[in-house]
Amino acid sequence: MTDTTAVDERWAVFHRWGPYGLLAVGTLVSWSAADAVGMTTAERRASGALVAAAVVLQLVWNRAARTRPDPSAAGSCYYAVRWAIGFALTWMNPLFAFYAVAGYFGAQHLLPRRLVGAGLFATAVTLAGSQSGGLPPHGVMGWVLFGAILTVNSMLLALFAHFAALEEARGRARVETIAELERTNTALQQALDENAALHAQLLVQAREAGVADERRRLAAEIHDTLAQGLTGIIAQLQVVANTPDPDLAREHMDRATALARHSLGEARRSVHNLAPVALADDGLPGALEKTVTEWGERTGVRAAFTATGTAEPLHDEVAATLLRIAQEALSNAARHARAGRLGVTLSYMDDEVTLDIRDDGRGFDPLAVPARTRAGGFGLDGMRARAERIAGSLTVETEPGHGTAVSARVPLVRHD
Structure with a gap:
């Protein structure tokens, strides 16, 4: 009331x-x-x-x-x-x-x-x-007194009526202000509801686009690694089948074995990158720490992971996007950076989450980076596209000889 x-x-x-x-x-x-x-x-x-x-x-x-x-x-x-x-x-x-x-x-x-x-x-x-x-009233003085008192009462009445009118106007203005605030609050709530619906739709679209990109990336990887490896294995086995020289046959058999091992490693890497299973067990901070640790052990680069702010459970698509960006940035660093140290920082803020990957490698000229490939997964354009699909952004700071810093900023959307 x-x-x-x-x-x-x-x-x-x-x-x-x-x-x-x-x-x-x-x-x-x-x-x-x-x-x-x-x-x-x-x-x-x-x-x-x-x-x-x-x-x-x-x-x-x-x-x-x-x-x-x-x-x-x-x-x-x-x-x-x-x-x-x-x-x-x-x-x-x-x-x-x-x-x-x-x-x-x-x-x-x-x-x-x-x-x-x-x-x-x-x-x-x-x-x-x-x-x-x-x-x-009795007598002249009675009427004079009556008139004087009536005049005073009338003046007081006019004064009180004026104050009452002012108070009434103030009350009407207050009621109108309250009504306007209620209308504004209703419109704001509607806008928030619409924004939440649009955000949910954006995440669904990002998930669908991510699945399509993963399919294109996996198809390109199969073509560039597994298919080529199998083709090489077949060629080596054909030589073994057609040569009478045991030494030559053994040499080509060893090559076929090496190609098979390499192709198996590529297949395992593709499967590992296909779905971020670590998120289901450890959450985003744990998955990133595990990913960075394994990457450092595999590459020999001194790598460290840091989390700042109060960790919160993120929407699955947001967490998967950040983990993918980190994996792609680490993959790029392993192939191109020649770094001695690398640091990954995950920061939780009021309404956004940032992921920073910095190394002390050789850096590069951003203007010389080739355009995004049809695979659409790896590379700077792929990471930037991932961030933009969930209303985020990705920036890169680098120059030849001075290392590279990749920073992704995405909205903090909590887990449903």
């Missing part, structure tokens, strides 16, 4: 029950002081009848007001009759003005805007008569 709604509900309770309370106070005080103010027996009976009429009037109005919450002709009639009863009671006993005060609180709620001023002024007349000693 908002503050505005709570205040409106309190006012509704007052408009329903307040007139009863004011009437009770006015009646109690007036009848207690009836002798002091000189009320006659007829006035006492008349005031009792008017009090009963005021109670009946309020009962009828409370029932009718449920279907007339806004200013209406019925509300104007109720206000006028209630004012008339209050005026008549105050005429007979000034202390009945306690009941007449209700006119100040119901005017804007019951009367059309053009009649509010008249209703408030009529209430001020009743109260001024009570405050000046009773109605009607």
Whole structure:
């Protein structure tokens, strides 16, 4: 429940029950002081009848007001009759003005805007008569006092009305601001939901594109390594089958064996690179550390892995992309860098993850790198394409003789 709604509900309770309370106070005080103010027996009976009429009037109005919450002709009639009863009671006993005060609180709620001023002024007349000693005023001084008090009441009424108008305007502005904030929050939530859906769609597309790239890369590797190796093995075995010289046959058999071992190694490497199985067991930091350690042992290069920030479980496609980029960067370093040291750093930040691979190798001229091949997997273009598929980026800093730094930045998308 908002503050505005709570205040409106309190006012509704007052408009329903307040007139009863004011009437009770006015009646109690007036009848207690009836002798002091000189009320006659007829006035006492008349005031009792008017009090009963005021109670009946309020009962009828409370029932009718449920279907007339806004200013209406019925509300104007109720206000006028209630004012008339209050005026008549105050005429007979000034202390009945306690009941007449209700006119100040119901005017804007019951009367059309053009009649509010008249209703408030009529209430001020009743109260001024009570405050000046009773109605009607006695003598010239009585009328002067009545006029002075009425003037003061009217001025106070105008001042309070001005403050009320300012507060009402401020309240309307506050309500409009709250409504605008709610609309903005709704639009923002819709945008966030749409962004999440687009992000999920992007990851699905990246996965599909990655599968296609893996197929092209694997096909190229089979053509460039396994197929050529098998072709060489067949050629060597054909020589063995056709030569009568045992020494020559043994020599070609050894070559065929060496080619078979090399092809088996290439097949195992292709299978290992086909799916990042290490992610299922160790998560991305563990998989990268294991990959870097094995690469260093295999190449003889002093390699180190570092993770910074608070590690979080990443979406499968994000983790697989970073591991692939690291594997490709290490593969490139092994083939071309001739480095003595290499470092891999994985950094978790507020809304992104960065992967940095730096070596102290011979470096290269970035402008001289050949264009991406049809295999689409290895090389700088392949790594950059992987990062861009999941709304990331990849930068390379290098120059001949000063090593190479590869940096990938991707959004931190948590595991579903």
